[in-house]
Amino acid sequence: MDLQFxxxxxxxIFIGGVAGYLGSLMVTKRMALVGDALGHAAxxxxxxxxxxxxxxxxxxxxxxxxxILLIWFFEIxxxxxxxxxxxxxxxxxxxxxxxxxxxxxVSTALIGxxxxxxxxxxxxxxxxxxxxxxxxxxNFSKMIxxxxxxxxxxxxxxxxxxxxxxxxxxxxIIVALGIKVTxxxxxxxxxxxxxxxxxxxxxxLFQYSFGALIIGAxxxxxxxxxxxxxxxxxxxxxxLAASSMFLISLAFKKQ
Amino acid sequence: xxxxxILKVENLNVDFGEDKVIEDLSFDLKEKELLVVLGPNGAGxxxxxKTLLGLIPYQGKIQWRDSVHIGYVPxxxxxxxxxxxxxxxxxxxxxxxxxxxxxxxxxxxxEGSEKILxxxxxxxxxxxxxxxxxxxxxxxxxxxxxxxxxxxxxxxHGRETIYDSLVKIWEExxxxxxxxxHEIGEICxxxxxxxxxxxxxxxxxxxxxxINPQNLAKIYGxxxxx
Numbered sequence: 001m002d003l004q005f006x007x008x009x010x011x012x013i014f015i016g017g018v019a020g021y022l023g024s025l026m027v028t029k030r031m032a033l034v035g036d037a038l039g040h041a042a043x044x045x046x047x048x049x050x051x052x053x054x055x056x057x058x059x060x061x062x063x064x065x066x067x068i069l070l071i072w073f074f075e076i077x078x079x080x081x082x083x084x085x086x087x088x089x090x091x092x093x094x095x096x097x098x099x100x101x102x103x104x105x106v107s108t109a110l111i112g113x114x115x116x117x118x119x120x121x122x123x124x125x126x127x128x129x130x131x132x133x134x135x136x137x138x139n140f141s142k143m144i145x146x147x148x149x150x151x152x153x154x155x156x157x158x159x160x161x162x163x164x165x166x167x168x169x170x171x172x173i174i175v176a177l178g179i180k181v182t183x184x185x186x187x188x189x190x191x192x193x194x195x196x197x198x199x200x201x202x203x204x205l206f207q208y209s210f211g212a213l214i215i216g217a218x219x220x221x222x223x224x225x226x227x228x229x230x231x232x233x234x235x236x237x238x239x240l241a242a243s244s245m246f247l248i249s250l251a252f253k254k255q
Numbered sequence: 256x257x258x259x260x261i262l263k264v265e266n267l268n269v270d271f272g273e274d275k276v277i278e279d280l281s282f283d284l285k286e287k288e289l290l291v292v293l294g295p296n297g298a299g300x301x302x303x304x305k306t307l308l309g310l311i312p313y314q315g316k317i318q319w320r321d322s323v324h325i326g327y328v329p330x331x332x333x334x335x336x337x338x339x340x341x342x343x344x345x346x347x348x349x350x351x352x353x354x355x356x357x358x359x360x361x362x363x364x365x366e367g368s369e370k371i372l373x374x375x376x377x378x379x380x381x382x383x384x385x386x387x388x389x390x391x392x393x394x395x396x397x398x399x400x401x402x403x404x405x406x407x408x409x410x411x412h413g414r415e416t417i418y419d420s421l422v423k424i425w426e427e428x429x430x431x432x433x434x435x436x437h438e439i440g441e442i443c444x445x446x447x448x449x450x451x452x453x454x455x456x457x458x459x460x461x462x463x464x465x466i467n468p469q470n471l472a473k474i475y476g477x478x479x480x481x
Contacts, residue, residue, distance in 0.1 A: 151308070
């Protein structure tokens, strides 16, 4: 097995797993499409990375951080729903990116490219994924409580503003990393589909969140293996694998 | 502050922009006191509770005794359809053990069992969910229990069960209770104090002093039969 492929496989397992785990919270908080929108909000950063020849994830991170800071700032000052504000920020980002994204790089930006991952990229991706996973795991119950009733959570001394910000930050990091695997166009599916599939078959929150993690990781491994077998981009395979698992989950849906 | 007073409210004002929701309200809450806040829809009752809980900005003075632990039952609590959150996990937000969960459920008249611990919250009836929420708020034995319209969406039989549970809890425990309601129920007669509100304080006193046809007509704006 060549090293490059091994790195791709390891990175995709970690990113896919944590994206699924994060997705279980996003679907609960009715923020499923935020991942999709943020994938697009990263485009100006990805475009710059592709033009200057560095890892698209490192270009996506500052673009996303700027995006979530704007969404967070607008939410506090306008009280408009987060999805509306995310919509404004992501469409503006897409518009900016397409002003200077070279035509030859459009495909890489939109559907990703997992074939060129260096050792340092792999190490950073694994460390960041694990960091996000442990932050989410530590605060999972508080975030679920806040999604059920913000007032109740605040009475229980949960700083909901702080946790919303941490949550957005985690989304931004995973979206930035996931862009390498699925590209900005398909990133939303990497967080939504594993969570939706797990929700169909879970009996409790633990099965739901860790089910999403496992389905996310399996989808990514399947996608990367299919990419190796057919020499076609991994992103679409990853999402089709996740979608297939969602369809299978329907057969086992619990009441 | 007097020794047995847990909460003292003085000249409380709350406004949402131009709209004054609570005007110049003063009252206090003593240990083991049951205070019922009465008033029509839109009188500012839920806003009062949220203000006391520190969820809404205000002018005036809200003084709590040191280290008072509060339990809260909001009037709106919806568990999304298909969220696989079971009863045991819901109580684990408070890090409760199964023994503590069973004890809290017993207070509200729900039989504890391994089966009910695994039951998903969204499959509960409205009454069952309300009682579970009260048990949840009570499980870590708060000094004060805030209940915002606990009978909302509950049928008559369910209301009786919840009222019975509340009276039992209040009689057996050392807690103070602030109960918000827009209707006159049996629990009003058991209350130590009634605070009748319609943006400002209309009446504040014992049920014997407050609950009569003339006062109720003034509170609700039309004659009410008891």
